[in-house]
Amino acid sequence: MPGGHLVDPEGFRRLAAGFVVTRGSANTRAAYARDLRLLGEALGVTGGPADAPPFGVEDDPVARAAAGHMARVAPGWWQDWRDGLDGRPSSRSRRVAAVRSFCRWWSRAFDLPNPVEDLRPPAIASHGQERLTREVVALSASQVRRMCEAAAAMPGPTGVRTSALIEVLYGCGIRAAEAAGLDISALHLDDPDDPFIVVLGKGGRHRAVAVPGAAREALSRYLATGRPDLRARDVRPRPDQVRHRDADAVFLGTRGRRIGRSDVWREVRRVADAAGLVSEGVRVFPHALRHSCGTHLVQGGVDIRYVQAHLGHASPVTTEVYTHVTAGHLRDDFDRAHPRARRSPDPGDPSARSG
Numbered sequence: 001m002p003g004g005h006l007v008d009p010e011g012f013r014r015l016a017a018g019f020v021v022t023r024g025s026a027n028t029r030a031a032y033a034r035d036l037r038l039l040g041e042a043l044g045v046t047g048g049p050a051d052a053p054p055f056g057v058e059d060d061p062v063a064r065a066a067a068g069h070m071a072r073v074a075p076g077w078w079q080d081w082r083d084g085l086d087g088r089p090s091s092r093s094r095r096v097a098a099v100r101s102f103c104r105w106w107s108r109a110f111d112l113p114n115p116v117e118d119l120r121p122p123a124i125a126s127h128g129q130e131r132l133t134r135e136v137v138a139l140s141a142s143q144v145r146r147m148c149e150a151a152a153a154m155p156g157p158t159g160v161r162t163s164a165l166i167e168v169l170y171g172c173g174i175r176a177a178e179a180a181g182l183d184i185s186a187l188h189l190d191d192p193d194d195p196f197i198v199v200l201g202k203g204g205r206h207r208a209v210a211v212p213g214a215a216r217e218a219l220s221r222y223l224a225t226g227r228p229d230l231r232a233r234d235v236r237p238r239p240d241q242v243r244h245r246d247a248d249a250v251f252l253g254t255r256g257r258r259i260g261r262s263d264v265w266r267e268v269r270r271v272a273d274a275a276g277l278v279s280e281g282v283r284v285f286p287h288a289l290r291h292s293c294g295t296h297l298v299q300g301g302v303d304i305r306y307v308q309a310h311l312g313h314a315s316p317v318t319t320e321v322y323t324h325v326t327a328g329h330l331r332d333d334f335d336r337a338h339p340r341a342r343r344s345p346d347p348g349d350p351s352a353r354s355g
Contacts (some may be wrong), residue, residue: 093122099116104117244258
């Protein structure tokens, strides 16, 4: 290929655009676009998929030629690409999965060999527990309490909103995108003995999520005193109102419109800063509150099948990560508490000598 490219740049971009448009949600399309942009850079292509993905890519000779070139890339190149990926094991595995889906799609569309059919995810280090504790960031109960108290102290209608947001993210264990997409019509809080919300999760699946008492109180307070004020600020509805459904949105911004996932991130970081966690070096982000919910439920003895349903995991294997994290915490507590589990004192340590 000219210029040292393994694949024609324009053909690759058309292929990537045609694939990305077949994905379901906007978040999924954005994730695939990022992963394919990285693959393109490795193949000598700059820039990601086109902004306006072309349809009928199967009839595009330029895209077909690019697919043919990728089909002939040697297996060793794909293995070197996989082994050279940066980031955490979960991120590397996701990128490999995205590329496998992409190549499977165009190989079927053009009836070509799939060059990554036998490409496996990156090898994971044998220290499984260390890998899990790095990937699952769970706050302690006291840290979550500090965040909830800091949010509750924030003034005005936005403060009431942020307090409800933090309580719902932790208490319900929902994702940032699920919180941003939550609708008034999905709230069922009238029965104090069985309040729940219906969220739209990954893969377009709806699930009912129980709402703990503290989250219900914060949410009810916001709906009664904070949201009406924020909603009244939307004096100029945007043209794409139907798509954003601002009038039905639970969590609103300062202009009375539905907040986005980035807004959820910003508010969580703001509360963590107010609670003093950022200055202590604690990693806090929306998914950490979700991880904290799952971890604390398992630590409290809740059946893992209920935790799976509560968090909306498609597979119980995903939920089992919280049992490993909990086991790690228990081992630390055991080592601190059990006399025969403690590390032997250093004979030269003055504190080890009898008085």
